[in-house]
Amino acid sequence: VPRIHFQQQLAELKDKLLAMAALAQQALDCAVEAYLQQDAGLCQHVRDLEAAINTTERDVYQMAYDLLAKEQPMAVDLRFILAVIKINSDLERVGDQSVNIAQRAEGLMNLPGVKLPVDVKKMGEWAGRMVRTSIQALLDADVKLAESVLTMDDEMDAMNHTAQRALMQEMQARPEVSDQALNAIIIARNLERTADHATNIAEDVIFWVRGSDVRHQMSLAAD
């Protein structure tokens, strides 16, 4: 019976982390949308989401902590709980990046709208897809899926690099839009950092699954 109880608590921890991931993804989507639509209400919504993210982060940590303190999880379960603790931090930082984007979006609302050589919509969707994929890899314990996130990050870095170059050139060619271009440079960088957090999550998933695989094989060999 205690083991069944423990598995139930692990499932609850997973659910709570999923809620955390949903909040982080929501914050990211709203922040990008706030920039694209110049919507002040959405900026405020991102701040509300971040408050919820911070509360949920503490809840997830406390649940993980209690599991470690009260049960004595071994091998694959212990590694999973440690991965959750790290992933929880990365999701919280996705929330921070989203707030940064929303702040920049607000800064842009007082400036004339201009067309800039950066596809924020595409970069935002890509970052969101990376976060979603890394969490799906966790849920499915799927190393291949997690590895695909690392490949996606190369693409994100390339998009960011291209945008940075183009926006710098734009600033040189049209000094009158340099404030808008600087905001866009920083937003592109925030999205690239968001993608880095997704990459961290994917790496934690790989380490968790591979580590437990190795241990599993070793214990089979020892039997």
Next chain:
Amino acid sequence: VPRIHFQQQLAELKDKLLAMAALAQQALDCAVEAYLQQDAGLCQHVRDLEAAINTTERDVYQMAYDLLAKEQPMAVDLRFILAVIKINSDLERVGDQSVNIAQRAEGLMNLPGVKLPVDVKKMGEWAGRMVRTSIQALLDADVKLAESVLTMDDEMDAMNHTAQRALMQEMQARPEVSDQALNAIIIARNLERTADHATNIAEDVIFWVRGSDVRHQMSLAAD
């Protein structure tokens, strides 16, 4: 006797994390020096240090994991081990940032040297001081010292902001140095990110000490 053994293992974990911190700080110092001196040998040294950092990261994680798996640490010890796991990740990322700086330093070696409006030496020392202070706060369980790192981070953000602005203006005013200025922009950003990792470490220290204080007071009250 088992408790003494456990305390000894905890002390070993602390020592190993200190070694990890020393490697990360060394990598940071060498990377900044490589940029300032245009020294290709130092760039290679940063890469060697990063390899050692990656190995040590795995060692620290394994030691922490083994402690959790074999002993059943409670309250303050459990929180400490979880803080070590998170801090270990941040130190590894300080290593990553150092390699990024070294790569930029190498890129600059093929370009004419120019004077730029950014004090990389000062920013590098500041970031190094933040990392050192956050680790000292961990060793001394000193919340006030950890909080000073958060204040230092505001200063770092201000330095980075000023440098970004000045370097952007320089690029506009002198397009012929824009490659050098872009490299400097990215190095300043890498140093700011390094400072963010120090801030994360300080936050983990605060959470660890405050959390255990609360628990300690509660158990005193219950006695």
